Amino acid sequence: MNIDFSPEEQAFRDEVHAFLQDELPQDISERVKLGLHLEKEDYVRWQKILNQRGWVAPNWPVEYGGTGWSSTQKYIWENERTMAGAPEVIAFGTKMVAPVIYTFGTDEQKEQFLPDILASNVWWCQGYSEPNSGSDLASLRTSAVRDGDDYIVNGTKTWTTLGQYADWMFCLVRTGGPEVKNQQAISFLLIDMTTPGITVSPIYLLDGTREVNEIHFENVRVPVSNRIGEENEGWTYAKVLLTHERTGTANVANSKSRLASLKERAAQSPLATDPIWQQKVADAEIELLALEYTELRTLAAVSTGKAPGPESSILKLIGTEVLQAIDELNVELAGYYGSAFVPEQFEPDYNDIMIGPDQTANSAPTYFNHRKTTIYGGSNEIQTNIICKAILGL
Amino acid sequence: MDFSYNEEQQMLKDSVGKFVSQDYDWDSRRAIVDSDSGYSSAHWKLFADLGWLTVPFLEADGGLGGSAVDLIVVMEEMGKGLVVEPFMANTVLAGGLLSALADSGQKEALLAPLMAGELQLALAFAETENRYELNQIACGGEINGDTLVINGHKSMVLNGGVAQQLLVAIRTSGKPGDDSGISIALVDASAAGVNRKEYTTVDGQRAADIWFESVSIPVTALVGADGGALSALQATIDRAALAVCAEAVGAMQVSLTKTVEYSKIRKQFGVSLSTFQALQHRMARMFMEVEQAKSILLMAAMAMDHAGGYAPRELSAAKSRIGKAARKVSQESVQIHGGIGVTDDLDVGHYFKRLTSIQYLFGSTDWHTRRFAAA
Numbered sequence: 001m002n003i004d005f006s007p008e009e010q011a012f013r014d015e016v017h018a019f020l021q022d023e024l025p026q027d028i029s030e031r032v033k034l035g036l037h038l039e040k041e042d043y044v045r046w047q048k049i050l051n052q053r054g055w056v057a058p059n060w061p062v063e064y065g066g067t068g069w070s071s072t073q074k075y076i077w078e079n080e081r082t083m084a085g086a087p088e089v090i091a092f093g094t095k096m097v098a099p100v101i102y103t104f105g106t107d108e109q110k111e112q113f114l115p116d117i118l119a120s121n122v123w124w125c126q127g128y129s130e131p132n133s134g135s136d137l138a139s140l141r142t143s144a145v146r147d148g149d150d151y152i153v154n155g156t157k158t159w160t161t162l163g164q165y166a167d168w169m170f171c172l173v174r175t176g177g178p179e180v181k182n183q184q185a186i187s188f189l190l191i192d193m194t195t196p197g198i199t200v201s202p203i204y205l206l207d208g209t210r211e212v213n214e215i216h217f218e219n220v221r222v223p224v225s226n227r228i229g230e231e232n233e234g235w236t237y238a239k240v241l242l243t244h245e246r247t248g249t250a251n252v253a254n255s256k257s258r259l260a261s262l263k264e265r266a267a268q269s270p271l272a273t274d275p276i277w278q279q280k281v282a283d284a285e286i287e288l289l290a291l292e293y294t295e296l297r298t299l300a301a302v303s304t305g306k307a308p309g310p311e312s313s314i315l316k317l318i319g320t321e322v323l324q325a326i327d328e329l330n331v332e333l334a335g336y337y338g339s340a341f342v343p344e345q346f347e348p349d350y351n352d353i354m355i356g357p358d359q360t361a362n363s364a365p366t367y368f369n370h371r372k373t374t375i376y377g378g379s380n381e382i383q384t385n386i387i388c389k390a391i392l393g394l
Numbered sequence: 395m396d397f398s399y400n401e402e403q404q405m406l407k408d409s410v411g412k413f414v415s416q417d418y419d420w421d422s423r424r425a426i427v428d429s430d431s432g433y434s435s436a437h438w439k440l441f442a443d444l445g446w447l448t449v450p451f452l453e454a455d456g457g458l459g460g461s462a463v464d465l466i467v468v469m470e471e472m473g474k475g476l477v478v479e480p481f482m483a484n485t486v487l488a489g490g491l492l493s494a495l496a497d498s499g500q501k502e503a504l505l506a507p508l509m510a511g512e513l514q515l516a517l518a519f520a521e522t523e524n525r526y527e528l529n530q531i532a533c534g535g536e537i538n539g540d541t542l543v544i545n546g547h548k549s550m551v552l553n554g555g556v557a558q559q560l561l562v563a564i565r566t567s568g569k570p571g572d573d574s575g576i577s578i579a580l581v582d583a584s585a586a587g588v589n590r591k592e593y594t595t596v597d598g599q600r601a602a603d604i605w606f607e608s609v610s611i612p613v614t615a616l617v618g619a620d621g622g623a624l625s626a627l628q629a630t631i632d633r634a635a636l637a638v639c640a641e642a643v644g645a646m647q648v649s650l651t652k653t654v655e656y657s658k659i660r661k662q663f664g665v666s667l668s669t670f671q672a673l674q675h676r677m678a679r680m681f682m683e684v685e686q687a688k689s690i691l692l693m694a695a696m697a698m699d700h701a702g703g704y705a706p707r708e709l710s711a712a713k714s715r716i717g718k719a720a721r722k723v724s725q726e727s728v729q730i731h732g733g734i735g736v737t738d739d740l741d742v743g744h745y746f747k748r749l750t751s752i753q754y755l756f757g758s759t760d761w762h763t764r765r766f767a768a769a
């Protein structure tokens with residue numbers, strides 16, 4: 001057992017560090033460090049830079065454009081990336097649909113979709129949840145009925161993150177009749193968002209941002225060739241994707257850099273010498289250290305060939321708890337300014353006076369927004385149920 | 395021992411409660427929040443007509459009597475509807491300090507129109523660097539003969555954008571950290587050298603940052619003795635803290651009720667959420683939090699009345715405990731609602747936001763825990 005980096009790994013870290021220093025646009029890293037939202041253009045610009053270097057998708061197999069990094073190298077990358085303030089690559093294309101396409105898709109599908117995902121030419125969104133199917137996803141009702149070479153899709157998807165930007169959606173639809181058991185009636189479709197019959201309407205979150213959407217399908221024609229794998233086998237593919245999604249959610253590197261920034265800012269506050277504050281910060285830091293090693297253990301197991309199992313639920317559960325604890329510490333540090341809500345002052349064209357010390361004024365909106373993290377991606381209650389059933393056998 | 399409201403308090407509760415349930419539905423509130431002024435002047439006039447604006451004041455000043463219990467009766471009901479009209483900021487905070495410090499001439503000029511609903515005031519006390527320690531006030535006031543010149547910056551002045559007159563906590567002698575040397579000046583909000591920037595707060599209310607640049611006023615605009623305002627200021631802020639504690643209790647009750655109701659309606663896996671024991675236990679815990687919050691609120695209000703208005707240890711106990719309850723109840727209500735809990739559309743998230751702000755107003759939960767321990 002040992003945790004030291006080899007000389008090669010240290011050289012890799014230097015290489016990553018230098019790349020980020022040279023190539024990461026400053027306007028983007030500043031917004032990331034302040035915890036502000038990015039525009040579509042920011043994400044695309046950064047991903048194109050990464051793609052030049054071939055570093056978009058560390059988790060993909062090399063043959064499709066992955067980096068071929070060891071788990072240690074991925075760990076180094078994540079740490080350096082977050083410390084530098086580089087945004088995470090939007091997950092919908094690279095981390096969610098791509099693994100399904102390269103694992104279960106046809107050669108034509110791989111060719112059609114994977115290069116554009118890497119190059120950020122196409123924006124993807126995830127069409128799983130429906131108004132009446134959240135935690136119980138398999139009960140979904142959006143239907144796809146076969147008509148010649150097409151499916152005709154009708155129904156409503158909701159909570160679709162950044163769907164307003166999306167060119168394509170990966171979507172779970174019901175292809176089996178009502179007599180078929182839910183999990184065996186679902187197919188996995190790729191839907192071009194410009195197809196007639198699709199309406200996208202905004203949903204605003206507690207911080208006032210349009211982060212999610214409701215999407216209606218009225219007689220939308222989707223070619224059968226856009227189905228992944230077999231009809232009625234979509235649930236199996238989606239499950240693979242869900243475990244992939246969960247491993248990314250520990251947020252260790254991100255939480256580390258946010259904690260470091262919190263401590264730096266708190267040093268100038270009278271709070272810095274307050275024992276209650278010191279204990280709260282220490283508690284968060286200690287929990288994060290344990291989580292970091294839990295994640296490393298999981299990654300080490302994966303690198304020896306095991307698929308990420310139900311243990312990844314721990315990463316999601318505790319990762320989001322730590323993230324939310326840091327959010328609350330940020331609000332606490334802001335004190336009275338925690339209540340100020342002046343989002344326009346973070347826009348590039350704002351030229352009035354700033355309200356509140358830098359980096360505090362957005363703390364409460366961020367805290368509100370991040371409540372989503374214990375709800376989405378399989379809520380923390382559902383993750384707990386998974387641990388009960390799949391691990392403890394309860 | 396008697397925990398029941400007297401007849402007058404029951405009438406007050408019914409009257410505010412009726413207003414909230416009949417005139418303050420969610421769409422009406424939203425329209426008010428989005429309006430230019432951020433509050434409804436028609437509602438404000440109604441508050442005056444119904445006598446609510448006299449509640450925080452002594453009979454000698456023309457008020458209802460100024461008891462802490464009366465105050466929490468009003469605020470708890472307002473909390474149920476997340477009322478944004480500036481009752482707490484204008485009447486309890488600014489009005490409360492006036493009633494503690496002002497001379498009879500100042501009271502006559504200001505308190506009567508305040509209670510009649512014709513005057514908006516704000517108390518400017520917070521400063522960027524001070525957190526919650528009032529003796530750290532630095533905003534400078536320099537007395538030269540008959541004039542007082544103010545220079546400095548005040549943060550997060552509740553109701554500061556619409557206020558016609560400002561009560562400004564300034565330092566006329568000594569240095570930050572000294573208990574003496576803090577004074578209150580009455581400044582016309584339109585005076586030369588006063589610059590305001592109004593903004594919304596995360597909970598749909600309004601506040602302003604205010605800059606004073608060589609604002610020159612007559613020395614007679616001091617409210618109370620020069621340099622001796624700290625204890626009255628702390629007592630007034632404690633009273634406002636009690637008010638938001640009561641507001642929190644009202645808001646928590648609604649959050650709990652809405653969560654329990656929703657859990658019965660929302661179905662997943664073919665059953666209501668309310669059938670999952672994991673969620674049942676958490677709602678039971680929310681209920682216990684609300685009850686504990688209510689108890690400690692009554693304790694603090696009665697202690698304040700008993701002590702002639704100021705009971706720092708008991709107030710801090712209440713603010714600390716209610717802060718913890720507000721955190722727990724509001725977070726759980728969002729979580730149990732799932733996705734719609736984090737949307738702007740649904741009221742539950744707005745209760746969560748107000749319950750969050752209250753935790754950090756007039757001393758955070760931890761600040762009051764510390765103050766309790768030291769008392």
Ligand SMILES: Cc1cc2nc3c(=O)[nH]c(=O)nc-3n(C[C@H](O)[C@H](O)[C@H](O)COP(=O)(O)OP(=O)(O)OC[C@H]3O[C@@H](n4cnc5c(N)ncnc54)[C@H](O)[C@@H]3O)c2cc1C
Pocket residue numbers: 125126127128129131133134135136158159160161162211212372375376377378379380381382385660662663667670672673729730731732733734736
């Ligand atoms: C900001 C945001 C972005 C999202 N982005 C996307 C997206 O891009 N694409 C997409 O498809 N979906 C997305 N989602 C949807 C998300 O996956 C769902 O919100 C989630 O699955 C929960 O479903 P629900 O909101 O319907 O809550 P419900 O399922 O109604 O759950 C309500 C509450 O009950 C609890 N609960 C449910 N079942 C049980 C049980 N058996 N035992 C104990 N507790 C239980 C839940 O944990 C939750 O606390 C997003 C959601 C949010 C909030």
